[in-house]
Amino acid sequence: MDWGTLQAVLGGVNKHSTSIGKIWLTVLFIFRIMILVVAAEKVWGDEQDDFVCNTLQPGCRNVCYDHFFPISHIRLWALQLIFVSTPALLVAMHVAYTRHEKKRRFRNGEKIDIEEIKNEKIHIRGPLWWTYTSSIFFRIVFEAVFMYVFYYMYDGYQMPRLVKCEAWPCPNTVDCFVSRPTEKTTFTIFMLAVSGICMMLNLAELSYLVIKICMKESRKTT
Amino acid sequence: MGEWSFLGDFLEKVHKHSTVVGKVWLTVLFIFRMLVLGTAAESSWGDEQSDFMCDTQQPGCENVCYDKAFPISHVRFWVLQIIFVSTPSLVYMGHAMHTVRMEEKRKMKEAEIEARENKNGGDTYYQQKCSVAEKETKLSGWDEAGGQIILRGSLLNTYVYSILIRTAMEVAFIVGQYVLYGIFLETLYICQRAPCPHPVNCYVSRPTEKNVFIVFMLAVAVLSLFLSLAELYHLGWKKAKERCSRSYKASPSTAPGRLESAPQAERAQMYTPPPDFNQCLSSPNGKFISPFSNKMASQQNTANFATERVHGQEDAAGEGPFIKSSYVESPEVASECAAPAFPENYFNEKRRLSKASRASSKARSDDLSV
Numbered sequence: 001m002d003w004g005t006l007q008a009v010l011g012g013v014n015k016h017s018t019s020i021g022k023i024w025l026t027v028l029f030i031f032r033i034m035i036l037v038v039a040a041e042k043v044w045g046d047e048q049d050d051f052v053c054n055t056l057q058p059g060c061r062n063v064c065y066d067h068f069f070p071i072s073h074i075r076l077w078a079l080q081l082i083f084v085s086t087p088a089l090l091v092a093m094h095v096a097y098t099r100h101e102k103k104r105r106f107r108n109g110e111k112i113d114i115e116e117i118k119n120e121k122i123h124i125r126g127p128l129w130w131t132y133t134s135s136i137f138f139r140i141v142f143e144a145v146f147m148y149v150f151y152y153m154y155d156g157y158q159m160p161r162l163v164k165c166e167a168w169p170c171p172n173t174v175d176c177f178v179s180r181p182t183e184k185t186t187f188t189i190f191m192l193a194v195s196g197i198c199m200m201l202n203l204a205e206l207s208y209l210v211i212k213i214c215m216k217e218s219r220k221t222t
Numbered sequence: 223m224g225e226w227s228f229l230g231d232f233l234e235k236v237h238k239h240s241t242v243v244g245k246v247w248l249t250v251l252f253i254f255r256m257l258v259l260g261t262a263a264e265s266s267w268g269d270e271q272s273d274f275m276c277d278t279q280q281p282g283c284e285n286v287c288y289d290k291a292f293p294i295s296h297v298r299f300w301v302l303q304i305i306f307v308s309t310p311s312l313v314y315m316g317h318a319m320h321t322v323r324m325e326e327k328r329k330m331k332e333a334e335i336e337a338r339e340n341k342n343g344g345d346t347y348y349q350q351k352c353s354v355a356e357k358e359t360k361l362s363g364w365d366e367a368g369g370q371i372i373l374r375g376s377l378l379n380t381y382v383y384s385i386l387i388r389t390a391m392e393v394a395f396i397v398g399q400y401v402l403y404g405i406f407l408e409t410l411y412i413c414q415r416a417p418c419p420h421p422v423n424c425y426v427s428r429p430t431e432k433n434v435f436i437v438f439m440l441a442v443a444v445l446s447l448f449l450s451l452a453e454l455y456h457l458g459w460k461k462a463k464e465r466c467s468r469s470y471k472a473s474p475s476t477a478p479g480r481l482e483s484a485p486q487a488e489r490a491q492m493y494t495p496p497p498d499f500n501q502c503l504s505s506p507n508g509k510f511i512s513p514f515s516n517k518m519a520s521q522q523n524t525a526n527f528a529t530e531r532v533h534g535q536e537d538a539a540g541e542g543p544f545i546k547s548s549y550v551e552s553p554e555v556a557s558e559c560a561a562p563a564f565p566e567n568y569f570n571e572k573r574r575l576s577k578a579s580r581a582s583s584k585a586r587s588d589d590l591s592v
Contacts, residue, residue, distance in 0.1 A: 007228065019320065026232070026312060030305065034228045039301045042264075050271055054281040054417070161286060162417075175417065177282030179271065182293040190302075 003033050006085060013088045016095050016122050020205040024198060028085070031194045036077055040187050043180060044074045050179030057171055064165035064176045070153065073184070077191060080146040084198070087135035087142075094131045095122050129213065136206045143199045147192065157192055159184040226256050229308060236311045239318055241373075243453040247446060251308065254442045259300055263435050266428060267297045273427030280417055287413035287424045293402065296432070300439055303395040307446070310384035310391070317380045382457055389450045396443050405440070407432050 007029065014025055047069070053061045124132050151157065159181040165174045178184075230252070237248050270292070276284045373381060409429045414421040426432070 004227075019316075023316065026316075029228045030232065030309075030312070034225070035301070035305070037225045039298045043295070043298065046271060050285060052282050052285050161289065162282070175282060177285040177417075179285055180289055182289050183295060183298065186294055187298075 003037060006033070006082070009092070010085055010088055013092045016091060016124070018124070018205055018208065020201055020208060024201045024205070025088075027194065027198055027201065028081070032077075032081060032191065032198075035187075035190070035194075036074070036081070040077070040191070041074055043183050043187055044072060047072065047179055051176060052179075053165065053170075053174050053176040055170060055174045057169060057174075060165070060167075060170040060174060061176070063167045064163070064170065064174065067165060067167045068163050068176070068178075073150075073154075073188065076146070076150065076153075080142070080195075083142045083146070084139055087138040090135050091128075091132050094128055098122065098128070124209070129209065133206065133209055136202050136209070140199055140202045140206070143195055143202070147195055150188075150192070157185070157188050159188065226260060229305065230256070232312055232315070233308060236315045239315070240311075241453060241456070243449055243456055247449040247453070248311075250442065250446055250449065251304065255300070255304055255439070255446075258435075258438070258442075259297065259304070263297055263300070263439070266431050266435055267295060269427055270295060274424060275427075276413065276418075276422050276424040278418060278422045280419055280422075283413075283415075283418040283422060284424070286415045287411070287418065287422060290413060290415050291411045291424065291426070296399075296403070296436060296439075299395075299399060299402070303391075303443070306391045306395070307388055310387040314380050314384040318377060321377055378457070382454070385450050385454050385457075389447060389454070392443060392447045392450065396440065396447070399440070403436075405436070407436065 010025060010028075014022055017025065048065055051061065051065045053064055055061070122128065159178060161178060161181045163176050163178065165176050166172075233248060233252070237245060240248065271288050274284060274288045274291075276287050278284075407426055407429045409426055411424045411426060412421050413424050
């Protein structure tokens with residue numbers, strides 16, 4: 001999986017984020033994407049090859065693997081990371097639109113310095129504040145949804161060593177053994193913990209933005 | 223190594239703003255840990271499960287025995303170790319960038335204030351403030367020319383804490399590896415776990431090659447630990463020595479200027495006094511005619527610089543043999559010009575502190591510019 005493209009896109013968003021947003025982005029890249037690519041993919045690499053069932057019945061192993069692992073953890077994490085990163089693209093698009101508008105006004109003859117438009121630090125106010133806040137809200141929602149999906153699909157966060165399979169064409173209840181269950185449990189809990197941290201960071205950023213705007217409003221009225 | 227580029231890019235930035243020992247540590251991390259892990263160790267451990275053979279036909283026995291023998295593979299353990307050991311540096315980097323941003327904001331605010339003052343038609347005296355203030359803000363937190371951060375005050379504390387946490391992580395992972403696997407890998411592993419019907423002989427794949435890499439990675443971890451401790455010693459010892467020599471210099475000294483240097487230096491650390499008025503006038507554009515005599519001030523200035531130079535030489539002599547760093551004393555530059563009315567003993571002030579200086583007023587540089 002080529003995560004470099006995502007890095008290129010999100011790198012641009014980094015410039016217009018708050019400090020907490022920047023920390024979130026760093027945690028995302030180093031503790032999630034990097035761990036996924038460097039470590040987790042290797043751990044789950046042989047998950048079907050080394051899924052062994054105590055039967056000679058052809059097809060039983062395939063069916064049992066498919067029954068117990070409808071979507072592999074790796075693919076679910078990849079989806080989670082993509083969904084969680086996407087709201088940030090909304091912010092990038094909004095900023096690009098604002099810049100485009102300014103350039104259009106410049107071309108229509110208003111006196112705006114074109115260099116300033118390029119290098120201007122965009123402040124999070126007005127409609128951009130709403131875009132930014134809703135992007136954080138959606139991030140939190142996606143994180144929570146995926147954490148629940150993991151829990152629901154795999155009955156908790158621990159990888160079992162032995163699974164008992166009765167799917168057709170297995171002739172009876174068959175013992176099947178999962179490959180590297182302890183290592184998989186370790187990484188599942190690690191990724192869960194980092195998701196939790198990311199969610200905390202998003203909540204902190206949301207409350208920071210809300211409090212800042214409330215204080216600004218109260219200063220205006222007083 | 224492409225997979226490590228995420229972390230690599232971040233650490234490149236840290237590399238720029240580290241001390242000499244810090245740079246060596248980062249180089250060791252990049253070359254001896256990341257590169258070796260990515261290229262050599264991965265392929266050595268590639269077939270660890272497929273070639274883990276057990277002396278049984280019982281289906282599932284090999285799986286469970288492999289899981290019992292290797293709860294977490296060495297390679298993944300080292301990946302986690304590298305990431306956790308690098309994380310404190312990222313925290314320091316975050317703090318440094320934050321400091322830089324604050325400095326830039328402060329610079330902009332000062333520029334705005336000056337522009338406003340000039341617009342209000344202030345004295346030409348205040349015009350001097352502009353050029354001097356600009357120079358000072360450049361020296362305070364961010365060296366534009368060198369592009370480096372100055373290790374001082376809270377930033378230095380963050381740096382020291384990051385090294386302490388890094389050391390703790392290093393020790394934790396080395397101990398963890400010993401607890402999990404001991405030092406060497408045995409060829410034979412005897413396994414008794416359901417569904418294996420009885421104790422079963424299992425054979426590890428490529429044990430000798432794995433042992434070579436285990437010993438190598440352990441040695442590099444110990445070397446990194448040693449480098450972190452050396453950096454701590456380097457930073458801590460210098461700081462302690464500075465404090466000792468400063469308090470020692472407070473006792474009898476020959477020149478009259480020296481007598482007041484220590485208590486005033488201590489006092490100066492608590493607040494930043496306005497700079498010497500005559501510094502403002504030293505600018506070549508100064509058309510202002512001073513009503514004050516600056517002969518006494520310049521005489522005491524020469525005494526000050528002499529004292530500071532002696533301190534610097536003593537510090538340089540006390541350095542350890544294997545760590546190269548140079549402490550350069552740079553004369554303090556006035557941050558901004560104050561109003562003409564000074565307290566009586568102002569010209570005896572030895573330390574002219576910058577507005578941004580929070581801790582030591584003494585300039586030092588060890589690969590970080592000051």
